[in-house]
Amino acid sequence: MRILVVEDEETLADVIATKLRTLKYEVDTSFNGEDGLYNALSNIYDLIILDIMLPKMNGFEILKKIKEQDLSAKVILLTAKSELEDKLKGFDIGADDYVTKPFHIEELMARVNVQLRSTGSPKQKDTLEYSDLSLNLRTSLLTCKNTNESISIPYREFLLLEYFMNNKKQIISKEQIYDKVWGIDTDYESNNLEAYLSFLRKKIRIIGSKVTIKAVRNLGYKMEE
Ligand code: CA
Numbered sequence: 001m002r003i004l005v006v007e008d009e010e011t012l013a014d015v016i017a018t019k020l021r022t023l024k025y026e027v028d029t030s031f032n033g034e035d036g037l038y039n040a041l042s043n044i045y046d047l048i049i050l051d052i053m054l055p056k057m058n059g060f061e062i063l064k065k066i067k068e069q070d071l072s073a074k075v076i077l078l079t080a081k082s083e084l085e086d087k088l089k090g091f092d093i094g095a096d097d098y099v100t101k102p103f104h105i106e107e108l109m110a111r112v113n114v115q116l117r118s119t120g121s122p123k124q125k126d127t128l129e130y131s132d133l134s135l136n137l138r139t140s141l142l143t144c145k146n147t148n149e150s151i152s153i154p155y156r157e158f159l160l161l162e163y164f165m166n167n168k169k170q171i172i173s174k175e176q177i178y179d180k181v182w183g184i185d186t187d188y189e190s191n192n193l194e195a196y197l198s199f200l201r202k203k204i205r206i207i208g209s210k211v212t213i214k215a216v217r218n219l220g221y222k223m224e225e
Contacts, residue, residue, distance in 0.1 A: 001025050001026065001046045001047070001116055002025070002026040002027070002028070002044055002045050002046055002180065003020055003025050003026070003027050003028075003045060003046065003047045003048070003049065003112070004027075004028050004029075004030065004036070004039055004040055004045045004047075004048045004049070004073075005017050005020075005027060005028070005029045005030070005048075005049045006029075006030045006033070006035075006036030006039075006040070006048065006049065006050045006051055006054065006059070006062065007029070007030075007031070007049070007051040007054075007078065008031050008032055008051060008053075008054050008055055009051075010031055013029045013031060014029070015105060016049060016105070016108065017029050019105050019108075019109060020109075020112070023109065025112075026159075026183065028045075028183055032054055032055045032056045032057075033054035033055060033056040033057030033058060033059070033061070033062055034056040034057050035056075036050065036054065036057075036062055037057060037061075037062045037065055037066075040062060040065075040066050040071070040073070041065070041066075041069060041071070042176075042179050043069075043071050043072075043073075044176065044179045044180045045071075045073045046072075046073060046074065046116060047073055047074045047075075047076065047112060047115055047116055048066070048073050048074070048075050048076070049076050049078055049108070049112070050062060050063060050075055050076065050077055050078060050095075051077075051078045051079065052077055052078065052079040052086065052090070053079065053080065059077060059078075059079070060089065060090070060093060063075055063077070063090070063093045063094060063095060064093055066094075067093060067094040074096045074097075074115040074116070075094070075095050075096050075097075076095070076096060076097045076098070076099060076108075076111055076112065076115060077090045077095045077097070077098045077099070078099055078101065078108075079098075079100060079101060080100075080101045096115055097111050097114070097115060099111055126138055128162060128165040128166065129165075130164075130165045130168050130211060130223065131209070131210065131211050131225045132144050132145045132146045132209050132210060132211065133145070133165070133204070133209050133211050135153070135158075135161060135162065135165055137162070139152075140152055140153045140154075140155075140158045141153070142161065142203065142204070142207065143207070144204075144207040144208050144209040146208065146209070146210075147207060147208035147209075149206075149207040149208055150207060151203050151206060151207050153200075153203060154199075156181060156182075156196055157196055157199055157200045157203070159180070159181040160177065160181050160196055160197070160200055161200060163177065163180050163181060164213060164221075164223040165223070167223075168223060169222065169223070169224060170222065171216050171219050171220050171221070171222045172220050172221055172222065173219065173220035174193060174220055174221075176220070177193060177220070177221070178193065197213055197221065200213065201213055210225050211223060211224070211225055212224060212225075
């Protein structure tokens with residue numbers, strides 16, 4: 001699960017990001033509104049923690065744009081303001097929750113967990129399935145149901161595979177994969193993706209699955225039977 005933290009108080013943003021990482025979430029941070037919106041629109045986040053008072057563009061405007069684009073990310077608004085009016089405005093635009101500063105970090109974590117539990121997305125299940133493949137999200141064990149053979153999948157390949165299995169039959173661009181698996185600050189020139197994909201294809205082959213990850217010319221990659 002990937003979370004975006006948009007907060008201009010960099011120390012606070014770092015505290016939140018560090019805490020979330022200890023809870024095994026993938027986290028990116030943006031320190032101003034423009035940057036936050038740009039990252040949010042990449043549509044790779046399950047949750048966005050969004051401060052309201054931000055330089056360049058405020059949290060309400062960002063939230064509006066997120067909703068206009070119909071992104072599935074949950075949004076928790078963060079603000080120093082505790083007035084009822086602001087709270088109502090936030091919910092009106094489509095915020096899922098609202099935390100007033102100053103807050104205890106554990107309180108924010110509890111709200112995050114509530115939001116991500118209630119998404120009911122396939123990622124919350126113990127296993128992801130596609131064709132003859134079954135990926136155990138707790139143990140990272142990939143099983144081919146036809147041959148009953150299993151193989152353990154290392155961390156990056158696991159993130160890659162999870163992303164493909166959540167977006168079955170869709171063409172996924174290199175940029176989307178880099179953003180989702182390596183984070184937004186990745187150098188796109190890096191050649192890692194092809195290497196990881198070939199490791200992953202090999203593992204899928206070894207357990208006897210008929211699933212492949214195909215390159216689609218100029219567009220990206222696609223998982224198919
Ligand atoms: Ca602020």
